Amino acid sequence: MLDVRTTTLPDAQTAPEAPLSPTHVTIRREDYRPPDWLVPEIQLDFQLDTDETRVLATLSVERNGDHDRPLRLDGDDQLKLIAAKVDGGDAAYRMDGSQLVIDLSGERATIETEVEIAPAANTKLMGLYASGGMLCTQCEAEGFRRITFFPDRPDVLSKYRVRMEGDAQRFPVLLSNGNRVAHGNATDGRHWADWEDPYPKPCYLFALVAGDLEANRDSFITMSGRKVDLAIWVREADLPKTQHAMNSLKLAMAWDEKVYGREYDLDQFNIVAVSDFNMGAMENKSLNIFNSAYVLADQETATDADFDNIARVVAHEYFHNWSGDRVTCRDWFQLSLKEGFTVFRDQSFGADIGSAAVKRIEDVRVLRAVQFPEDQGPLAHPVRPDSYIEISNFYTATVYNKGAEVIRMLHTVLGPDKFRAGTDLYFSRHDGEAATCDDFVKALEDGSGVDLTPFKIWYSQAGTPKVRARLEHDAAAKTATLHLEQHEDPTPGQASKQPMPIPLKTALIGNESGHEICPEQLIVLDKARQSVAFQNVTERPLLSINRGFSAPVIIQAERQPDELERLAQTDTDPFARYEAMQDLMMRALIAGAQGESVDSDAVIRAIDATLKSNSLDPAFKGEAILLPSESIIADRMQIVDPGAIHRSREALRAAIGSALGDALLAAHRSDGAPGDDLSPHAKGTRRLRTVSLGLIAASEESKAARLAKAQFDAADNMTDRQGALGVLVSLEAPERKDALDAFYERFRDDPLVIDKWFALQAAAQRADTVDQVLKLAQHPDFVMTNPNRLRSLAGTFGANHWAFHSADGRGYAFLAEMIVVADKLNPQIAARLVPPFGRWRRLEPKRRDMMRQALERIAASPGLSKDVYEQVSKSLA
Numbered sequence: 001m002l003d004v005r006t007t008t009l010p011d012a013q014t015a016p017e018a019p020l021s022p023t024h025v026t027i028r029r030e031d032y033r034p035p036d037w038l039v040p041e042i043q044l045d046f047q048l049d050t051d052e053t054r055v056l057a058t059l060s061v062e063r064n065g066d067h068d069r070p071l072r073l074d075g076d077d078q079l080k081l082i083a084a085k086v087d088g089g090d091a092a093y094r095m096d097g098s099q100l101v102i103d104l105s106g107e108r109a110t111i112e113t114e115v116e117i118a119p120a121a122n123t124k125l126m127g128l129y130a131s132g133g134m135l136c137t138q139c140e141a142e143g144f145r146r147i148t149f150f151p152d153r154p155d156v157l158s159k160y161r162v163r164m165e166g167d168a169q170r171f172p173v174l175l176s177n178g179n180r181v182a183h184g185n186a187t188d189g190r191h192w193a194d195w196e197d198p199y200p201k202p203c204y205l206f207a208l209v210a211g212d213l214e215a216n217r218d219s220f221i222t223m224s225g226r227k228v229d230l231a232i233w234v235r236e237a238d239l240p241k242t243q244h245a246m247n248s249l250k251l252a253m254a255w256d257e258k259v260y261g262r263e264y265d266l267d268q269f270n271i272v273a274v275s276d277f278n279m280g281a282m283e284n285k286s287l288n289i290f291n292s293a294y295v296l297a298d299q300e301t302a303t304d305a306d307f308d309n310i311a312r313v314v315a316h317e318y319f320h321n322w323s324g325d326r327v328t329c330r331d332w333f334q335l336s337l338k339e340g341f342t343v344f345r346d347q348s349f350g351a352d353i354g355s356a357a358v359k360r361i362e363d364v365r366v367l368r369a370v371q372f373p374e375d376q377g378p379l380a381h382p383v384r385p386d387s388y389i390e391i392s393n394f395y396t397a398t399v400y401n402k403g404a405e406v407i408r409m410l411h412t413v414l415g416p417d418k419f420r421a422g423t424d425l426y427f428s429r430h431d432g433e434a435a436t437c438d439d440f441v442k443a444l445e446d447g448s449g450v451d452l453t454p455f456k457i458w459y460s461q462a463g464t465p466k467v468r469a470r471l472e473h474d475a476a477a478k479t480a481t482l483h484l485e486q487h488e489d490p491t492p493g494q495a496s497k498q499p500m501p502i503p504l505k506t507a508l509i510g511n512e513s514g515h516e517i518c519p520e521q522l523i524v525l526d527k528a529r530q531s532v533a534f535q536n537v538t539e540r541p542l543l544s545i546n547r548g549f550s551a552p553v554i555i556q557a558e559r560q561p562d563e564l565e566r567l568a569q570t571d572t573d574p575f576a577r578y579e580a581m582q583d584l585m586m587r588a589l590i591a592g593a594q595g596e597s598v599d600s601d602a603v604i605r606a607i608d609a610t611l612k613s614n615s616l617d618p619a620f621k622g623e624a625i626l627l628p629s630e631s632i633i634a635d636r637m638q639i640v641d642p643g644a645i646h647r648s649r650e651a652l653r654a655a656i657g658s659a660l661g662d663a664l665l666a667a668h669r670s671d672g673a674p675g676d677d678l679s680p681h682a683k684g685t686r687r688l689r690t691v692s693l694g695l696i697a698a699s700e701e702s703k704a705a706r707l708a709k710a711q712f713d714a715a716d717n718m719t720d721r722q723g724a725l726g727v728l729v730s731l732e733a734p735e736r737k738d739a740l741d742a743f744y745e746r747f748r749d750d751p752l753v754i755d756k757w758f759a760l761q762a763a764a765q766r767a768d769t770v771d772q773v774l775k776l777a778q779h780p781d782f783v784m785t786n787p788n789r790l791r792s793l794a795g796t797f798g799a800n801h802w803a804f805h806s807a808d809g810r811g812y813a814f815l816a817e818m819i820v821v822a823d824k825l826n827p828q829i830a831a832r833l834v835p836p837f838g839r840w841r842r843l844e845p846k847r848r849d850m851m852r853q854a855l856e857r858i859a860a861s862p863g864l865s866k867d868v869y870e871q872v873s874k875s876l877a
C-alpha cells in the first residue's frame with residue numbers, strides 16, 4: 001500500500017552514485033517479450049548477519065521457447081559475486097552492466113550463485129536491509145536483484161525453498177513465505193529454519209524476516225473449515241498495540257469469503273511491523289511486511305484516522321493474496337491490475353464495515369487531493385502506463401486510486417452479480433498466472449456477457465475528463481432535457497483525445513418537494529455531446545448528477561447558488577449533498593481568489609442547516625462543512641496565486657466562524673463518547689468537534705486557543721489531542737508552545753507520535769512556517785534515513801500549499817535541498833517529494849520562475865538517481 005516515516009545520517013561513502021544519461025533507459029510496454037528462461041524452482045540459503053550476509057541461490061532454469069539467447073540474471077551494485085556454477089561445474093559467465101550472463105546449450109540447467117550483501121549499508125530499503133536491529137526484505141518492484149542474481153520480472157514464477165541461519169539471540173525469530181518445515185540449532189550460538197512455499201510466485205513476493213520479535217497470535221476458521229494460524233510480529237513492547245490490526249485482519253478474511261468467495265490458502269498468515277519502510281505495507285505471500293504506522297495503535301497514540309488506515313491497509317494487503325499473489329501481473333505496466341482492483345476491494349470493505357457515505361466522501365477527497373493534480377500536471381500518465389524510466393515512480397494515485405475508480409465504474413455498469421460472475425471467472429481462469437489488464441476486462445466480459453470494450457480507454461488515456469451539464473426545463477410540457485458535453489485536455493504524450501464512456505448516476509430533485517421527481521438512473525455519456533430527456537417533470541427540477549461520484553470526472557454543471565443550497569439540504573444521495581456544498585464553497589472561494597465580490601451568505605446558510613440537521617450523522621457533518629483545500633482550489637484556477645487563494649479561504653472561514661459562532665460552539669461541545677469508542681457516531685463526533693474548532697479559530701483566535709488548550713488537556717484519546725494541537729499550531733497564542741512542548745515531552749519515546757509532532761508543525765497555516773520547518777530539519781529527532789520521519793516533515797510541507805509557495809521562494813529551496821540530500825540515501829523516497837513542483841507552469845510569474853529554478857538546481861545536482869531524474873526531467877519538460 002502506498003504511504004503518505006531510525007538511525008542517523010550514514011557517511012557519504014555508502015551513498016551509491018548512478019552515472020547520468022546512459023543508465024536512464026526508457027522501458028516501453030510495447031517491447032514486452034515473454035521471458036527467455038523460466039525458473040520453476042529456486043532454493044535460497046541465507047547466512048544472516050547485519051553487516052555481511054551470504055546468499056547461496058540454486059536455480060533450476062528451463063529454456064522458454066525456441067531461441068538461442070543466453071540466460072540473463074538481473075543483479076545490482078549491492079551484490080558481491082563470490083562464485084557461479086552451472087550443473088555443479090564452474091560457470092563461464094560474463095557481466096553486462098549489472099546482469100550476469102551465461103550461455104547455456106541445453107534445455108535446462110542448474111545454476112548456483114553465491115553472493116555477499118551488506119544489509120546495514122542498504123539505505124534504499126530495497127532488498128535485504130536492517131531496521132531497528134532486525135533484518136527484513138522488500139522486493140517489489142525490483143528489490144530481489146539486490147539479494148541474489150535472478151530474472152527479476154513478475155512473469156517468472158518459482159517454487160521457493162528457503163534456509164536461513166543466524167545468531168539465535170539477535171534473531172530468535174526466523175520467518176519466510178509459506179510453511180516452516182524444519183528448524184534447529186547450528187554451531188556458535190546460531191540457529192536455522194527451513195521454509196517452503198507451495199505456491200509458485202514471482203520474486204517480488206519473496207520475503208524474509210529475522211529479529212527479536214513477539215507475536216500477537218490468533219486463528220481464523222475458513223469457510224471450508226480450515227484453521228489458519230494468524231500472527232502479528234512486533235517488538236515486545238508494542239504487543240499491546242496490535243489488537244486493532246488483528247481484529248481488522250479477521251474481518252477482512254471473512255469479508256473476502258462473503259463478497260468474493262475467496263478463502264485463505266495456507267495454514268499460516270504472518271504480519272511483521274518494521275519502522276523503516278518505503279511504503280505503507282507489502283503483500284509478500286503469507287508474510288506481509290508493514291510500515292509500523294499501519295499496525296500499531298492504541299487510544300492514547302493513534303487517531304481515529306490511524307485506526308481506519310490500519311483497517312484499510314491490513315485488508316488491502318490481505319486481499320492481495322488473491323488479487324496480486326494467486327493472480328499476479330505479467331509486467332509492471334500492468335501494476336493497476338493488482339493495485340487498482342485491490343484498492344477497490346479495500347474501499348468496498350471500508351464502506352461495508354463503517355459508514356458507506358462518509359467512506360465515499362473520504363475516498364473522493366483523496367482522489368481529488370492527489371490524483372487529480374497528477375492528471376493535470378507534467379507527471380500525468382494512464383492507469384496502465386506506456387513507458388517508464390524507474391517503475392518505483394509509478395506507484396501513484398493514478399495507478400492505485402484512479403485504477404480503483406475504473407474498477408468501480410465496471411462494477412457500476414455490470415451490477416454486483418454480473419461483476420461477481422466476472423471476478424469468479426478471472427480468479428479461476430488466471431489462478432497461478434501472470435495476467436494483464438486486458439485479461440481482467442476480458443474475464444469480466446466473459447463472466448457477465450457484457451461487452452466492455454469501450455471502457456478500456458480508461459486504462460490507456462490519461463487526464464481527468466471534464467463534463468459540462470446543463471438542464472433545460474419546459475414547465476408547460478413537464479419535460480426537462482439534460483445537455484451533456486465532455487472534454488479531455490491534452491496530457492504529456494497524448495495531444496489529442498477521444499471521448500470516454502462516463503457513467504453518470506443522475507436524478508432530478510424537486511425544488512419545492514425535495515423529492516426525487518425523476519428517480520436515479522445511470523446515463524453513460526460516451527460521445528462528445530449528448531442530450532437526455534426526462535418526462536413528468538412536475539416541478540422545478542434540480543440536477544443531481546454524478547451521484548455517489550459514479551465517474552472520476554470534473555463536473556461543471558450550470559446550477560445557481562440557490563439550487564446548490566437547496567440540493568445541499570434535500571438531495572437524496574449523501575454524496576451529491578456533500579458535493580453541492582463543495583460546489584457552493586468552491587464558487588465563493590474562486591471568486592474571492594480572483595478579487596471578485598463574494599456572496600458568503602449561501603455558504604453560511606448551508607453550513608448552518610447542516611450543523612442543525614437532526615437527520616445527518618456527525619461524521620457526515622464534519623466532512624460536509626470542511627472547505628475545499630487550497631491546492632484543490634488551485635487545481636480549478638487557470639493562473640494560480642497561492643497568496644490570493646489563502647486569503648480568500650481564510651476570509652470565508654472567518655465569515656463562517658463569526659456568523660455561526662454559537663452553532664459551531666455547540667458542535668464543538670457536543671458530548672463525546674469515551675476515547676476507546678470507535679463507533680462511527682463517536683468518531684464523527686470527535687471529527688466535528690475539531691472541524692468546528694478550526695472555524696471558530698478563524699474568527700476568534702484567543703477564544704479558540706483557550707478552547708483548543710482545554711480540549712488538548714482534557715483529551716483521553718489522540719484524535720482530540722492531535723485535533724486541538726492541529727488548530728493551535730496555526731495560532732499566535734501562548735497556548736501553542738505550551739501544547740507543542742507538552743506533546744513532545746509526553747511522547748518523545750514514541751516515534752510514530754513524534755512523526756505527528758513534526759507533521760503538525762509542517763502543516764501549520766502561518767506566515768513563518770518555512771522558518772519553523774527549517775528549524776525542525778535541525779532537530780535531533782529529524783532523521784533523513786527514516787522514510788516516515790522524512791515524509792512527516794518534508795512530505796507534509798510540500799502539501800502545505802500556502803507555506804510551500806512562500807512568496808520569497810524559500811519553500812521551494814527547502815524542498816529542493818531535501819530532495820537532493822535524500823536522493824543519496826533513498827532515491828525512491830526522494831522522488832516522491834518531487835510532485836509538488838509540477839505546478840510551476842500555472843503559477844503567477846514570480847513564483848513560476850523561482851520554482852523552475854529550484855527544479856533546475858535539482859536536475860543539475862551530480863549523480864542524480866534515475867528515480868529523481870525521471871520526475872524532475874518530466875516536471876521541467
Ligand code: PHE
Nearest residue numbers: 001002140141279281282283
Ligand atoms: N504492493 C504494495 C501495496 O500496495 C506497495 C509497495 C510497493 C510496497 C513497493 C513496497 C514497495 O500493497
Ligand code: ZN
Nearest residue numbers: 001316339342
Ligand atoms: Zn497494493
